[in-house]
Amino acid sequence: MKVVVCVKQIPDPADPGALDPESKTLVRDAKLILDESDSYGVEMALQLVDAAGEGEVHLVSMAPNNETAGLRTALAMGAASATLISDEALKGSDALGTAKVLAAAIARQEPDLVLAATESSDGYTGTVPEQVAALMDLPSVTFAKSVAVDGGAAKVQRQTEAGYDEVECPLPALVSVTAGVVEPRYPSFKGIMAAKSKPVDELDLGGLGIDAGSVGWAGAGQEIVSIADAPAREAGEVIEDEGDAYERIVSFLDDLKVL
Amino acid sequence: MSDFRSPIEDITFTLRHVADLDALAKLEGYEHADPDLIDGLVAEAGRFFDEVVAPTNRDGDTVGTKLNEDGSITTAPGFAAAYGKLVESGWNGIGFPEAYGGGGFPQLLSTAVEEMTTTANMALALGPLLSRGAIEAIMHHGDESQKEIYLQKLVSGEWTGTMNLTEPHAGSDVGALTSKAEPADDGTWRIFGQKIFITWGEHDVADNIVHLVLARTPGSPPGTKGISLFIVPKFLVNDDGTLGERNDLTCVSIEHKLGIHGSPTCVMQYGDNGGAVGYLLGEEHQGMRCMFTMMNNARLGVGVEGVGIAERAYQQALGYAHERTQGRAIGAAPGTESPIIDHPDVQRMLLDMKSTIAAMRGLTYRNAEALDHAHHGADDNARTKGDERAALLTPLSKSWCTDMGVELASIGVQIHGGMGFVEETGAAQHFRDARIAPIYEGTNGIQAIDLAGRKLGMRQGGVVRDHLAEIGATIASLEGVEELESVREQLLLALDALRAATEYLLEVSGSNPSDMLAGAMAYLNMMAITTGGQILADAALSARSLGAEEAEDRAVMARFFAANRLAGVPGLLPAVIAGAGDLSAARGRLLST
Ligand SMILES: Cc1cc2nc3c(=O)[nH]c(=O)nc-3n(C[C@H](O)[C@H](O)[C@H](O)COP(=O)(O)OP(=O)(O)OC[C@H]3O[C@@H](n4cnc5c(N)ncnc54)[C@H](O)[C@@H]3O)c2cc1C
Ligand SMILES: Cc1cc2nc3c(=O)[nH]c(=O)nc-3n(C[C@H](O)[C@H](O)[C@H](O)COP(=O)(O)OP(=O)(O)OC[C@H]3O[C@@H](n4cnc5c(N)ncnc54)[C@H](O)[C@@H]3O)c2cc1C
Numbered sequence: 001m002k003v004v005v006c007v008k009q010i011p012d013p014a015d016p017g018a019l020d021p022e023s024k025t026l027v028r029d030a031k032l033i034l035d036e037s038d039s040y041g042v043e044m045a046l047q048l049v050d051a052a053g054e055g056e057v058h059l060v061s062m063a064p065n066n067e068t069a070g071l072r073t074a075l076a077m078g079a080a081s082a083t084l085i086s087d088e089a090l091k092g093s094d095a096l097g098t099a100k101v102l103a104a105a106i107a108r109q110e111p112d113l114v115l116a117a118t119e120s121s122d123g124y125t126g127t128v129p130e131q132v133a134a135l136m137d138l139p140s141v142t143f144a145k146s147v148a149v150d151g152g153a154a155k156v157q158r159q160t161e162a163g164y165d166e167v168e169c170p171l172p173a174l175v176s177v178t179a180g181v182v183e184p185r186y187p188s189f190k191g192i193m194a195a196k197s198k199p200v201d202e203l204d205l206g207g208l209g210i211d212a213g214s215v216g217w218a219g220a221g222q223e224i225v226s227i228a229d230a231p232a233r234e235a236g237e238v239i240e241d242e243g244d245a246y247e248r249i250v251s252f253l254d255d256l257k258v259l
Numbered sequence: 260m261s262d263f264r265s266p267i268e269d270i271t272f273t274l275r276h277v278a279d280l281d282a283l284a285k286l287e288g289y290e291h292a293d294p295d296l297i298d299g300l301v302a303e304a305g306r307f308f309d310e311v312v313a314p315t316n317r318d319g320d321t322v323g324t325k326l327n328e329d330g331s332i333t334t335a336p337g338f339a340a341a342y343g344k345l346v347e348s349g350w351n352g353i354g355f356p357e358a359y360g361g362g363g364f365p366q367l368l369s370t371a372v373e374e375m376t377t378t379a380n381m382a383l384a385l386g387p388l389l390s391r392g393a394i395e396a397i398m399h400h401g402d403e404s405q406k407e408i409y410l411q412k413l414v415s416g417e418w419t420g421t422m423n424l425t426e427p428h429a430g431s432d433v434g435a436l437t438s439k440a441e442p443a444d445d446g447t448w449r450i451f452g453q454k455i456f457i458t459w460g461e462h463d464v465a466d467n468i469v470h471l472v473l474a475r476t477p478g479s480p481p482g483t484k485g486i487s488l489f490i491v492p493k494f495l496v497n498d499d500g501t502l503g504e505r506n507d508l509t510c511v512s513i514e515h516k517l518g519i520h521g522s523p524t525c526v527m528q529y530g531d532n533g534g535a536v537g538y539l540l541g542e543e544h545q546g547m548r549c550m551f552t553m554m555n556n557a558r559l560g561v562g563v564e565g566v567g568i569a570e571r572a573y574q575q576a577l578g579y580a581h582e583r584t585q586g587r588a589i590g591a592a593p594g595t596e597s598p599i600i601d602h603p604d605v606q607r608m609l610l611d612m613k614s615t616i617a618a619m620r621g622l623t624y625r626n627a628e629a630l631d632h633a634h635h636g637a638d639d640n641a642r643t644k645g646d647e648r649a650a651l652l653t654p655l656s657k658s659w660c661t662d663m664g665v666e667l668a669s670i671g672v673q674i675h676g677g678m679g680f681v682e683e684t685g686a687a688q689h690f691r692d693a694r695i696a697p698i699y700e701g702t703n704g705i706q707a708i709d710l711a712g713r714k715l716g717m718r719q720g721g722v723v724r725d726h727l728a729e730i731g732a733t734i735a736s737l738e739g740v741e742e743l744e745s746v747r748e749q750l751l752l753a754l755d756a757l758r759a760a761t762e763y764l765l766e767v768s769g770s771n772p773s774d775m776l777a778g779a780m781a782y783l784n785m786m787a788i789t790t791g792g793q794i795l796a797d798a799a800l801s802a803r804s805l806g807a808e809e810a811e812d813r814a815v816m817a818r819f820f821a822a823n824r825l826a827g828v829p830g831l832l833p834a835v836i837a838g839a840g841d842l843s844a845a846r847g848r849l850l851s852t
Contacts, residue, residue: 014264072299186307188349189362192299193291 001055009070034070037117039184075195076187092217099131265305312379319521377567382521393420395553400541449534460525461510486546489537518691562656565664572671618791658706659787661696707779753828781834
């Protein structure tokens with residue numbers, strides 16, 4: 001069984017992010033890391049291959065500057081190999097542009113199953129996986145909390161507001177995985193050492209056979225009109241308990257309409 | 260997650276530019292330690308300790324360890340799970356030979372990982388620290404079958420190890436111990452006696468505990484010459500490696516302590532039901548020699564605790580100083596309250612912590628690097644030099660870094676003001692945790708005696724003089740470097756004083772040992788602080804090629820340390836050369852009860 005996992009490499013969320021006023025996009029000069037959202041897909045894929053008793057996990061990532069740091073983390077967790085697509089012409093790609101690139105790279109792997117996260121931690125449009133599925137003409141199942149492979153089918157528990165749906169679909173398929181549903185393993189130092197020599201196929205657009213005009217700024221169907229700083233966080237309200245704190249908290253939440 | 264983050268940049272900088280990891284990677288056996296891989300390892304280790312281990316630190320303190328009626332122990336919430344993940348990740352074994360399942364990396368790198376373990380949770384880190392002692396002892400003195408039975412499991416961390424030296428009447432004077440070992444018919448031994456203060460002597464985080472116990476065999480000579488070392492596992496190990504019968508040993512009580520509440524400190528009772536089965540490790544009466552093989556490593560490990568706990572206290576204080584507003588700093592808008600970090604005196608405290616920690620980290624890493632050269636050096640000469648250097652630096656690392664750990668954690672409390680004194684913020688925990696490190700693994704007083712009484716005499720003072728010459732070489736490289744001129748001046752004054760102290764001690768150590776012992780601690784501090792100043796100067800010099808910000812930051816730290824700590828070194832000289840006269844006079848009346 002071959003499972004392909006889409007992994008996005010993003011700026012470290014612990015470092016304060018910055019927007020480039022010129023392009024109005026996130027500055028991505030510093031080292032990128034594995035998006036935590038994708039670590040769940042990687043873990044799930046590894047578990048599926050374990051359960052199947054055969055097969056391997058392949059990673060696909062599109063990232064600037066031939067970045068592999070985040071891929072190395074996922075390889076250290078146990079993935080076997082990776083494809084990285086990096087090209088100057090990809091600057092400014094929107095979600096659809098990204099999906100075209102990922103779809104082309106994934107197709108080359110002829111996977112049985114493709115996993116992605118429901119949404120990334122930095123862009124979080126939450127649209128790329130479905131676009132990839134559409135472009136590849138694969139069934140798409142979203143919000144998975146668990147995935148099992150049984151013969152030629154995927155059995156997915158799909159999270160809903162009330163509980164979950166049981167969904168079955170034929171393979172190959174694309175499933176997007178909700179954050180937090182499995183516990184991603186930490187790479188062991190031996191895994192980190194092994195990752196060093198695992199193959200990463202680095203491709204540019206030419207290598208993928210994609211026309212540069214259909215992606216990047218050139219192909220983007222969306223335009224970022226303006227950007228503004230997020231408003232500073234305001235001081236919270238401290239409720240001191242004089243015996244009635246619970247009532248005041250309840251009415252506070254009530255006012256917010258979260259109850 | 261806790262808000263703590265492993266200081267990856269500082270650690271990587273120190274590995275490369277204070278110690279020389281890249282040079283170690285050229286030595287036989289260390290070829291796989293290439294820079295890229297090391298960066299990846301340090302970063303992933305940091306993430307692991309930040310996310311998995313650090314969040315358990317608070318519960319370790321507030322909930323602590325519980326002794327159950329059956330003699331079992333329940334460790335603090337989260338400890339067993341975090342320890343289990345530590346075993347899976349393999350970080351425990353990174354510095355041990357690949358033949359035993361380790362990573363075969365330089366001790367320099369494993370010291371960095373140890374620092375991160377301690378910073379994340381000092382109480383939990385003690386388990387692996389003691390295991391490392393047991394591993395060293397078995398690796399160097401065990402026979403093939405002992406190595407086969409115990410090493411893989413200890414290196415992976417599936418089993419833990421302990422060191423059983425202390426008894427109620429045998430603390431600093433190990434030679435006074437009275438635990439007994441009697442030969443059994445099958446070549447094994449039966450162990451009887453009580454050991455106290457045994458760290459991680461009983462717990463619930465691993466399947467077996469391999470106790471290394473010092474005891475006396477029948478008819479052995481008194482004192483340290485009559486002590487032998489035994490392997491006494493909690494569960495006997497069957498021939499196929501599975502766990503067998505429970506051995507005749509129990510934890511009868513645990514201590515209630517000032518700090519490290521998460522670390523079980525056990526009173527261990529051996530042999531109440533016919534004798535605990537023990538296996539002689541090394542030769543009879545060679546127990547102290549076996550202990551000494553691992554002493555350097557264990558003492559360095561405790562020195563690293565000083566670094567780790569100070570780092571944790573620093574991060575906590577830094578965060579608080581940015582949040583807490585109080586008073587108006589010079590230049591702030593009227594009517595506003597400034598964050599306390601804008602007050603120069605708070606900046607002073609924080610920079611004192613930051614720069615002293617950098618010096619401590621540099622000292623312990625150079626100490627580890629010396630151990631690597633001692634074991635893997637290219638030729639005999641390199642190995643001897645490494646050995647001598649490690650011997651000299653070890654008491655400095657152990658004593659100065661642990662004393663500084665306490666002092667800096669105390670400054671961390673101070674930065675919090677009243678909130679530091681109440682338990683809520685956690686600043687107090689670091690201060691309490693730090694306090695044990697100057698005591699165990701040879702009190703700092705014993706370290707000072709080791710330095711002045713044994714290390715100073717190596718090669719008739721030659722080893723110390725070589726070290727002083729290296730400090731001289733740093734001073735020479737500072738010549739003409741304008742931004743480090745004040746560092747050069749202070750280092751020169753400190754080195755002169757240290758030379759005078761050295762010559763004085765060399766002179767009196769033969770003729771008047773009391774004078775030597777009286778000045779030993781002041782001497783140790785002189786040498787450690789001067790070495791710390793040298794380290795920060797070296798760091799500032801190498802940072803000059805690493806970009807303007809790094810260069811400036813390192814220069815600031817070197818200058819601050821020079822003015823605030825190094826400048827005090829000449830002031831310690833009178834204490835070194837005062838001799839024991841006043842002390843013995845005071846012993847008569849002033850110090851009588
Ligand atoms: C204005 C703009 C400029 C951009 N500039 C660049 C650029 O210079 N260089 C560049 O490489 N990208 C660039 N991008 C692409 C962008 O970073 C995202 O990949 C894309 O917009 C998807 O958005 P998202 O993160 O919201 O995806 P979501 O739909 O939220 O992502 C869901 C999941 O899809 C998968 N996925 C998404 N993106 C990737 C990816 N890149 N690789 C692997 N898996 C992925 C992951 O599993 C992810 O969790 C740019 C996007 C925009 C809008
Ligand atoms: C939390 C904790 C964990 C420990 N873990 C372990 C463990 O795992 N295994 C183990 O075997 N032991 C352990 N110990 C014991 C520890 O190593 C001893 O407490 C330490 O060696 C000091 O011995 P002592 O307590 O008997 O103090 P003492 O030896 O009584 O010392 C008291 C004071 O006298 C000074 N002093 C003693 N002798 C001299 C001398 N000759 N010259 C000058 N000054 C001297 C000391 O420096 C000290 O200041 C632990 C102790 C604690 C508190």
